[in-house]
Each structure stands twice: as structure tokens, then as C-alpha cells.
Amino acid sequence: MKRIISLFLVLLMVFSLSTVVTAENSNKQDVYAQYVTQTSDDEIIPTINVDVAWGKMEFTYTVTETKKWNAATHMYDTILSDGEWTATGNTVTVSNHSDTEIVASFAYESDPSYSEIQGRFSKSKVVLTAAEPTTTPSAEVSLDLTGKLPASATTMQKVGTITVSVEEAMLPETVEESALPNNDDSNYLENMKLGGSFADGTAVPVIADDQSLVISATAASITASGLAIENADDLSARHVTFDVYYRLQGNSTDYYHVFLEASRIELGLARYNFYCNFLSTGMHLVFDVDQTYEFVIAVYVDGENIGYGETTLEWTQELADKLA
């Protein structure tokens, strides 16, 4: 009996093997392959890649000494001219190899021993577009010194330090001119200014202690809009916001657009002053020194548009320093 069972099992195994072999021979299966590029769903972490190069940064303060005969003392008096600064290698160049726009800012800090000497860059801030295969966006700025160097500094002394700050650019969105809210004359607010003086019809930019730039509009204009805002207390209790559009004067480019909130409202001489902190936008607002910018500003009270005004602003070094 055991022999029969063993024989049966052996035969079963043999047939099983042969079945496998037969199957392999009769069912050839082709194998296919395909190359697919898949974009990762992971967050892309930008890598910033920047070159910063600087020159010798040596400055010479030259004073001309003139001898003048003094008939009273029968001696020569020494007269010193105002000093003049000349520079050797006073440039800083920043180049962007990143795949993202960057903002580079330049600052000069006086050494405590030479606090009377101030440094100013030709541009306090530059925006560099993302690098492209054939181009490396770069910008060069130069440093000038002002102030008097003591006569004791007859050899090269360290008078200050330069800091170049780099970060990914967060620029305001741009808006086409046709999208601006300045197409309705009935909604026009007269005498809107970025600044605090109307004496000669021009705006004098005012920076408050909290680094707010003041937007002024005549109280009459706002009252005339039908909101019946009669005193500052009424307006102060309300939520006043602005859509600010700006571009370089005379340019036909799109406008930059930022949203501002009035952190403080005061009723001045027949006008409201709204204190708005431009830095609170978190955006890099890039203005070039000694350039004039045109602004269109729409005003909202509790979310309701009450009109718009237009003004210009000359961006000065003083403004740049205060809002740095």
C-alpha cells in the first residue's frame, strides 16, 4: 500500500513540474518599460545663490591748506578748506544666480570712533530678477562718505562697516492702468497728498515716529462724499483702508499695488491725516532716491469705497533713511 501511495505522489510531482515547464513554453509574456518624469508634490524649497563682491573701500579725506599773511602778527595764518572725500574701489556688486527674484539692501554703519562720518549708497535697495540660462542679473552700487575725518587719522583707519542684506523678493502685485479706480470724476477726492503740507500746493512727505507715511485728504472732500463724517472722532472709530497704486512718474508701465490700513487718524487743519505704515505690508516697496512717483489712492471706510485721490511723491534719501 505504501509503495502505491509513494508511486502516486512521485507521479504527481513529476506531472506538476512538467506542467510548469509546459506553461513557461506556451505563455511567453513580453515585458514593457516606459520612462516617465514625474514632478514631486513635495514643497519646493528655494535655494538662494548670490555673489557679493566689493572693492578696496578706501577713502581719502583731503583738506587744502592755504597760508595767508597776517599783517598784524607778521606771521602766516593757516586756512583750511572744507575737506573732500575721494574713493578707491567704493562699489559693491550683487549678482543673482537663484531661480527666484531677490532684494539686496545696502547699509553703512559708522564705527563708534568715527560716528560723525556717514555713508550713503547710490541705491539703498535693488531688486534682481531670477537668473536665466544666459543671463545673471546683477547690480552695482557705490558708497560715498560725508562728514569730517579728524586730522589725527593720517593712516588708513576703519571708519565703518557695510552690511549687504539679501532675501527673496516679495514684490507688490502689478496692475494695469485700465484697472485703476480713477475713472469716475464724481468720486474724486481733491487735495489728496502723501505728506503734511499744502502751503505751496506740494506734498511734504511726513514720516511719523512709528515709521508711518502720512496720507492726507481734505476733510471737506471726504465729507462731501456723502458719508457725513463731521469730526475726527467719528472717523477715528471707523476702519479706514487704502488701495495704493504707484509707479515712476512719466512711465507707462503697470502700477504696483499695495493695501494699507490707517493705524491712526487725526483731524488736522481742515484735513484728515491717516498714518499708514508702508512696512506693514510685508512687501518690498522699491523706490529710487531722487525720483518722483505718481500715486492713485482709493479710500475705503468700513469697506465702502468713498473715492480716490491722486498725488505725487519725490522719494528722497531722508525718506529712504527713515523708512529703512
Next chain:
Amino acid sequence: MLRYSKLIMASLLFITTVAVSVAIWSLYFREPDVVLTPDYAPKETEPNAEEIPGDSDVKLEVEDGGGAIGIEYVPKVTIDLSKREAQLSFSNPGKSTQDVVLQIVVQNIVLVQSGRIEPGNRVQRLSLLDGIEKMLSEGGYDGKFVILSYDPASGEKSMVNTEAHITVDVQK
């Protein structure tokens, strides 16, 4: 005699209270020592620095007497409090003409200061300065890399510092 014992007990209690107060202040409230920026490059290179694979050593063009650095970094740093280290990506590529020392600064407090990082090297982890882990709690912070440049020959600090905005994520 009883009065004398009470006096000793009161004194011991006072001394114990002062000792405990000093210990608590030292552990939880004492600010770390102020970190000074070195005027000359540290002689020791950063122990965590490693060579950048496949990096070129063709130097940037520099005016006579000037300097140049090429920096590459990810603007996001993670601080692992349990390991007392910062995890980051920062390179001083071979094209730089300067050695650099890297600081990680948050709210004007220097959390990390590297040793000297020579051109062609990168760091991916740096140790926290002593006591910093007691000042930090979990969460996100705005911070900056402060990159101090030093002449490799003289070791003198350059008059140009570079700063870069980063975000710092602190984890336990």
C-alpha cells in the same frame, strides 16, 4: 539655647532659599554670554564643514584689495533642541575669495556661531551656543544668517558683512 537654635534654623532657611533662587535663575532666566564677533578669523576650521562635491575653484573676479563671496543657502533652518543643533544648508563655494564665519541670529541673539568655513565647503549642521536651548521654545521664528568674511591670508575681517533672511523652525 532654644533661641539660639531658632536663629541657626532661620539662617539655614535663608541660605537655602537664596541658593535655590540662584539655581533657578541660573537654570531658567540667566541670559547666555554675549557673543562677540571675531575681528580675526578663528584658526580652527568648522568641524561640521564638508567639501562641496564637484565644486569649481575658479575664483570670482575681484578688484585689487577687494573681496568676494558666493553664498548658497536654503532660507529655512531647523533647530533640534534635543540634539542641541541647527540643521541647515549653507555653502561657501570655491569661487569665494574669503573664508566665512556663519552666525544664526534671532531677535538679535546669536544662537549659533560656526568656526571658519573655507571656500569649497558647506555645513549642514552646527551646534547651538551654550545655554541657547533654554531660551528657545518650539515654534517658528524670523531670523537671519550673518555671514562674516575674513581674508584667508591675513585672517582680517572684511568691512563687508552679508546678511540673509531665514526662517527658523525650533523643534524639541
